[in-house]
Amino acid sequence: MDVIVCVKQIPDPxxxxxxxxxxxxxxxxxxxxxxxxxxxxxxAQAVEAALRIKDASGDGxxxxxxxxxxxxxxxxxxxxxxxxxxxxxxxxxxxxxxDAWTTALALSKAIRHLGVPxxxxxxxxxxxxxxxxxxxxxxxLLDLPSATVLRAVELxxxxxxxSRVVADGxxxxxxxxxxxxxxxxxxxxxxxxxxxxxxxxxxxxxxELTAADLGLAASEVGAAGSRVQMHALFQPTxxxxxxxIEGDTPEEKASGLVNALREAKIL
Amino acid sequence: MASILVIGETDDAGLTAPTLExxxxxxxxxADLGGGVALALIGSGLADAAAAAGPAGADSVYTADxxxxxxxxxxxxxxxxxxxxxxxxxxxxxxSQSSMGRDLAPRLATRLGSAAIMDSLGLEVDGDRIxxxxxxxxxxxxxxxxxxxxxxxxxxRPKSQDPLEADSSRSAExxxxxxxxxxxxARTTGKEQAEADGIRLExxxxxxSGGRGLGGPEAFSDLERLAGVLTAAVGSSRAxxxxxxYPPSQQVGLTGTVVSPTLYVAIAISGASQHMAGCGGSKNxxxxxxxxxxxxxxxxxxxxxxxxxxxxxxxxxxxxxxxx
Numbered sequence: 001m002d003v004i005v006c007v008k009q010i011p012d013p014x015x016x017x018x019x020x021x022x023x024x025x026x027x028x029x030x031x032x033x034x035x036x037x038x039x040x041x042x043x044a045q046a047v048e049a050a051l052r053i054k055d056a057s058g059d060g061x062x063x064x065x066x067x068x069x070x071x072x073x074x075x076x077x078x079x080x081x082x083x084x085x086x087x088x089x090x091x092x093x094x095x096x097x098x099d100a101w102t103t104a105l106a107l108s109k110a111i112r113h114l115g116v117p118x119x120x121x122x123x124x125x126x127x128x129x130x131x132x133x134x135x136x137x138x139x140x141l142l143d144l145p146s147a148t149v150l151r152a153v154e155l156x157x158x159x160x161x162x163s164r165v166v167a168d169g170x171x172x173x174x175x176x177x178x179x180x181x182x183x184x185x186x187x188x189x190x191x192x193x194x195x196x197x198x199x200x201x202x203x204x205x206x207x208e209l210t211a212a213d214l215g216l217a218a219s220e221v222g223a224a225g226s227r228v229q230m231h232a233l234f235q236p237t238x239x240x241x242x243x244x245i246e247g248d249t250p251e252e253k254a255s256g257l258v259n260a261l262r263e264a265k266i267l
Numbered sequence: 268m269a270s271i272l273v274i275g276e277t278d279d280a281g282l283t284a285p286t287l288e289x290x291x292x293x294x295x296x297x298a299d300l301g302g303g304v305a306l307a308l309i310g311s312g313l314a315d316a317a318a319a320a321g322p323a324g325a326d327s328v329y330t331a332d333x334x335x336x337x338x339x340x341x342x343x344x345x346x347x348x349x350x351x352x353x354x355x356x357x358x359x360x361x362x363s364q365s366s367m368g369r370d371l372a373p374r375l376a377t378r379l380g381s382a383a384i385m386d387s388l389g390l391e392v393d394g395d396r397i398x399x400x401x402x403x404x405x406x407x408x409x410x411x412x413x414x415x416x417x418x419x420x421x422x423x424r425p426k427s428q429d430p431l432e433a434d435s436s437r438s439a440e441x442x443x444x445x446x447x448x449x450x451x452x453a454r455t456t457g458k459e460q461a462e463a464d465g466i467r468l469e470x471x472x473x474x475x476s477g478g479r480g481l482g483g484p485e486a487f488s489d490l491e492r493l494a495g496v497l498t499a500a501v502g503s504s505r506a507x508x509x510x511x512x513y514p515p516s517q518q519v520g521l522t523g524t525v526v527s528p529t530l531y532v533a534i535a536i537s538g539a540s541q542h543m544a545g546c547g548g549s550k551n552x553x554x555x556x557x558x559x560x561x562x563x564x565x566x567x568x569x570x571x572x573x574x575x576x577x578x579x580x581x582x583x584x585x586x587x588x589x590x591x
Contacts, residue, residue: 013405017540017562020407029404100373101382129403129410130521131385133373140377145452146341148370151515161456165515166366167524169461175453185505185522186515227382231398232411240552242567244559253571254581257553258589260569266530266551267589 001057001155001177002117003050005084006107006138007043007066009075010128012036020235027233029128039075042123046183047079048190049153050121056155060118061085065110067095067103073206080201081193087206088114094211097223100129104137106221109214116142118177119160124149124184132182139180147173151186270302272357272418273325274348276367277308277316282323284469285363287430289423290324292390293361294431299392300358305329306439307351309344311337321439324431328439329355333446338458339367341374343449348375351444357418359397364422376420383420384412388427397421406521406540406547425469426527426548461516465491468517471500473530476519476546477512478504480535480556481575484512489579490534496586502526504542520545535575538563555582 012035019032031037039047050062064079066072067090076087090106098106111120120139125132132148139146151170152163164171165184175181193201211221219225245260247253261267271293275286282290286306293304303326308316313332320328331347348371352360360375362368364386376383388409389400396413399421403410414420468474475494477487487501494501503513505520519526521544531549536542538554538561546552547566554567557574564570571578 011404013541015407017407020404022408027410029408099382101377104377124522127405130405131383131403132369133376133383133385136370136373137377140374146370146374147453149366163459164366167516169516170459171455172457172459173453173455179453185509188509227414227416228384228412229415230410230412232409233403234409235407236402236409238566240566240568242554242564242570244564244570244572249581250573250577251581251585253573254578254585257569257571257582258585261530261551261553262589264551264568 001053001060001119003053003060003062003119003121004111004114004117005043005046005050005062005064005079005121006134007047007064007075007079008040008126009037009066009068009071010040010126012038013041013127022233022235024232024234027230037071037074039078040123040126040128042125042127042183042185043075044078044082044190045185045187046121046123047082047084049181049183049187050119051083051191053119053153053155063088063114063117065090065107067106076206077201078193080204081198082191083197087204089206089208090214091208092210094218094222097226098221099226099228100131100133100137101227102221102225104134104141105225106211106214106216107134108138108141109216110209111138111142113209113214116178120144120178120180122180122182124182135180135182144178144180145175146180147175148182149184150181151184153181153183270300270357271297271359271361272305272307272352272355274307274309274360274362274371276363276365277310277313281316281319284430285365285425287323288425288428289361289363290320291430292423292428294324296359296390296392296397300395303327305355305357307331307348309336309347317441321437322433322435325439327442329442329444331444331446335449336446338455340451340453340455341370342451342453344371345374345378346449347444347446349378352379352418358395360418360420362420362422364424368422372420372422379418379420381416381418381420382414383422384414385422387421387423390421390423402521402544404540406544425525461514465494466498466500468500468502468519468524468526471526471528473497473499473532474502474519474526474528474546474549475499475532475534476502476504476536477507477534478536479506479510480537481507481512487513493579493583493586496583496590499532504536533563533567534579536563537561538566
């Protein structure tokens with residue numbers, strides 16, 4: 001089975017809230033001091049799913065594609081260190097300021113350019129914009145069946161069996177290949193690259209592709225081609241003032257809390 | 268022609284609560300946008316739900332009623348939704364950020380030559396656009412966005428909008444839609460229902476939630492006992508679910524369920540932004556955490572700084588006494 005995984009490098013979502021800052025004028029998140037960007041955690045799980053499919057099928061390749069600035073290369077290198085075979089970096093100034101649509105458009109062209117694989121895997125959403133649409137848009141553009149928000153993926157002969165997380169449980173879905181899958185956090189921890197693998201990945205070539213390589217005009221991608229426009233980016237404020245219930249014993253604190261809830265007519 | 272089309276969802280009780288909220292939002296927006304509100308229902312056995320559409324705020328309701336549509340599948344719902352949108356030609360399509368909305372909205376928007384904004388918290392009219400405020404960066408930031416193409420497809424976070432007071436004097440014209448036999452590529456072969464003993468998270472007036480700070484899965488049985496005393500539902504942070512301590516169906520947060528109870532009791536939960544995205548709409552949050560600097564306290568009305576293991580038994584008896 002041949003698999004392509006699409007990944008994204010993002011500011012570390014574990015950045016402590018106190019270190020998270022927004023430049024409202026530029027509508028950008030400011031890089032946190034001393035905290036390096038990471039591969040979006042759902043995307044690392046997508047790479048893990050891809051590697052397991054390749055292992056289960058006994059042959060094939062896992063290739064990785066990322067669209068983004070220079071830093072996207074690190075998400076690709078991380079995936080290669082996990083065990084992926086080849087990396088492709090969609091890199092062009094024209095891609096800047098794009099949205100989910102322009103990203104998905106460029107990814108779909110890149111996937112056609114590389115050859116549509118048996119399985120295409122994405123994280124359920126990038127943990128920066130949290131939209132969760134790129135996988136589905138690519139599926140639509142390539143006219144492929146899709147299943148989203150998955151906690152388990154299994155190779156079943158020529159087809160793929162998946163478990164989808166829904167509000168009241170799980171759905172089992174069977175898909176033919178080629179198909180598009182998006183992986184959710186319930187999938188479990190991805191493998192962590194060992195030093196030897198990181199060094200091997202560092203030596204691997206990453207192929208760069210521009211908009212022109214993909215047959216896309218600058219007007220179709222980036223800010224120029226976007227369908228969604230951002231008007232503001234800001235940090236929410238909380239106007240709640242906490243009242244800490246004091247007491248010498250847990251019993252005093254507990255009864256203090258119950259009394260406070262009663263006085264506030266919450267109980 | 269309606270200006271806003273709501274793609275609704277139904278359950279055994281009729282229109283789901285998020286669908287009623289969407290109709291409320293659509294009615295308020297259409298007052299500024301002009302045009303009416305249409306509801307699209309895709310499913311089987313829709314007559315009762317369709318009858319509730321008018322009182323809930325719809326001017327017309329499209330029903331695509333067929334056994335083959337009994338449950339959501341991408342390949343069967345997508346062409347039906349596309350057909351209804353093309354027939355109604357709304358400028359705005361609203362869906363809930365539900366299991367269905369997450370999956371359907373981006374594919375539908377792409378098929379219609381447009382784009383989707385996901386998981387909106389606030390909606391306002393700006394000319395012929397809907398300005399949507401949505402959470403991003405795991406809840407650490409908010410962005411205001413518009414879809415520049417038509418139709419503007421927007422999913423809305425459950426409980427972020429108020430439904431209308433049901434008005435039984437209102438009725439909606441029912442338009443029945445022909446349904447072709449679907450061509451399924453991806454096929455749902457079965458469903459595992461999450462254990463549903465107790466109160467549904469999204470309906471509960473009180474939610475007791477536990478996080479990674481509980482230290483292990485056993486502690487959830489203590490939380491369940493406290494929940495029993497309070498007639499509450501039990502939730503879990505994503506960290507605790509990912510560790511396998513509690514089922515994913517009980518996860519509160521950005522990637523789980525959104526709750527807005529009267530009282531949310533967060534036990535050994537640090538208050539990561541992605542968790543607050545799921546419980547930030549609660550009317551009152553109470554936090555119990557041994558770390559006085561835990562972010563959860565900055566969202567809470569009341570707090571106890573202590574080891575939950577010491578506080579929980581005392582709390583259980585204090586609540587039992589108070590509610591006796």
